[in-house]
Amino acid sequence: MKLLIKNGRVVDPSSKTDKKLDVLIDKGKIIDIQPKISAGGTKSIDASGLVVAPGFIDMHVHLREPGQEDKETIATGARAAARGGFTSIACMPNTSPVNDNRGVTEYILSEAKRNAAVNVFPIASITKEEKGEELTDMADLMDAGAVAFSDDGMPVQNSQVMRRALEYSKILNTVIIDHCEDKNLSADGVMHEGYYSYLFGLRGIPASSEETIVSRDIILAQKADAAIHIAHLSVKGAVALVKEAKKKKVKVTAEVTPHHLFLTDSLIETYDTNLKMNPPLRSKEDARALKQAVKDGTIDAFATDHAPHTLDEKDVEFDIAPFGINGLETAVPLFLDKLVNKNIIPISRFVEMISTNPALILRFENKGKICEGADADLTLLNLRKKIVVDVNSFKSKSRNNPFHGWELKGAPEMTIVGGKIAFSSSSLKNMVQ
Numbered sequence: 001m002k003l004l005i006k007n008g009r010v011v012d013p014s015s016k017t018d019k020k021l022d023v024l025i026d027k028g029k030i031i032d033i034q035p036k037i038s039a040g041g042t043k044s045i046d047a048s049g050l051v052v053a054p055g056f057i058d059m060h061v062h063l064r065e066p067g068q069e070d071k072e073t074i075a076t077g078a079r080a081a082a083r084g085g086f087t088s089i090a091c092m093p094n095t096s097p098v099n100d101n102r103g104v105t106e107y108i109l110s111e112a113k114r115n116a117a118v119n120v121f122p123i124a125s126i127t128k129e130e131k132g133e134e135l136t137d138m139a140d141l142m143d144a145g146a147v148a149f150s151d152d153g154m155p156v157q158n159s160q161v162m163r164r165a166l167e168y169s170k171i172l173n174t175v176i177i178d179h180c181e182d183k184n185l186s187a188d189g190v191m192h193e194g195y196y197s198y199l200f201g202l203r204g205i206p207a208s209s210e211e212t213i214v215s216r217d218i219i220l221a222q223k224a225d226a227a228i229h230i231a232h233l234s235v236k237g238a239v240a241l242v243k244e245a246k247k248k249k250v251k252v253t254a255e256v257t258p259h260h261l262f263l264t265d266s267l268i269e270t271y272d273t274n275l276k277m278n279p280p281l282r283s284k285e286d287a288r289a290l291k292q293a294v295k296d297g298t299i300d301a302f303a304t305d306h307a308p309h310t311l312d313e314k315d316v317e318f319d320i321a322p323f324g325i326n327g328l329e330t331a332v333p334l335f336l337d338k339l340v341n342k343n344i345i346p347i348s349r350f351v352e353m354i355s356t357n358p359a360l361i362l363r364f365e366n367k368g369k370i371c372e373g374a375d376a377d378l379t380l381l382n383l384r385k386k387i388v389v390d391v392n393s394f395k396s397k398s399r400n401n402p403f404h405g406w407e408l409k410g411a412p413e414m415t416i417v418g419g420k421i422a423f424s425s426s427s428l429k430n431m432v433q
């Protein structure tokens, strides 16, 4: 069945489009974009006053299935994504068992096909069991459907192993997603090392633990002429390294999370375990550098690092709580409120960072753009809608989110995946005819 989206403001950075257009969808594809499309008898959505963007892609999500379904499942994570405005998510391999063989990749894909409201793309591990020792069969994993490789959370410490992974990734035309952390430097730290870690009496994770590995892996990627994507950039020094590498034409891209942009280490005075994640919340100066890097293009993508945990796990002392926060349902309102509506970046730059660029980095040829023949994945946004974050309304299974109670302006109204409505806010439900 055809679907017509009328009167919306189409923002598509890939074609530098920002104007009022109608979009016609059929059989999961965009088939026409015109100032006025009249398609009688077609189901239509009045998107007056809304932004129509290519579907948002979160390239850094932890879905917990298989193995930790009490935190999240593929189905609940995908529902959270749809509500949060995401049409595609890429899931990290640190499940139980680790996604280091085609059996797990195939399981995730078949489960997603059965139960997921959005597109789910598995990221396989770089090394077997994420132990950092032996490479996985990357070609076989890609054949099974893996879209990238990462040992996120358990980053590869052995430089030779990372070098070989980059060399293989080059041959296979894929990308290594790098959680940059020197485990000897971060050791048993639980928050950013600095004034506040001393004040609060908590063990610190120095900025250098990120900077050293960013530096190492930029060098290794350059020598291998391979693509490397730096996950959740958090410190000023690492931003400078990425900026420098880009000048030298190294194939490096980088992402940033909402929490590293909008929260800082001083907040940990409450010892709220929903402020504990890895990399940790950094200093004000670091957050300022990240914002600048979003503006000047040093950082390419927004990602949530959605890391659900149960209440019980987080309801412990700060020291022993697990790292990670829930992010899929708060990211888009945060970016819209804090960056777009405050005129830090234009809406086109926001869409570029949350759709166009993730599609390019993950090599999704038919996503991240609104043009004839592209996949009918669309996110409809209301820039003026005011919301109050309520973790109890989450579609996700988990509630570990530090933004509870925040009043934000700007929210997703509808998420269309492959031409089907995966999520619709109550205000927009009436607009479908």
Ligand SMILES: [Zn+2]
Binding pocket: 152, 153, 179, 231, 232, 278, 279
């Ligand atoms: Zn990570």
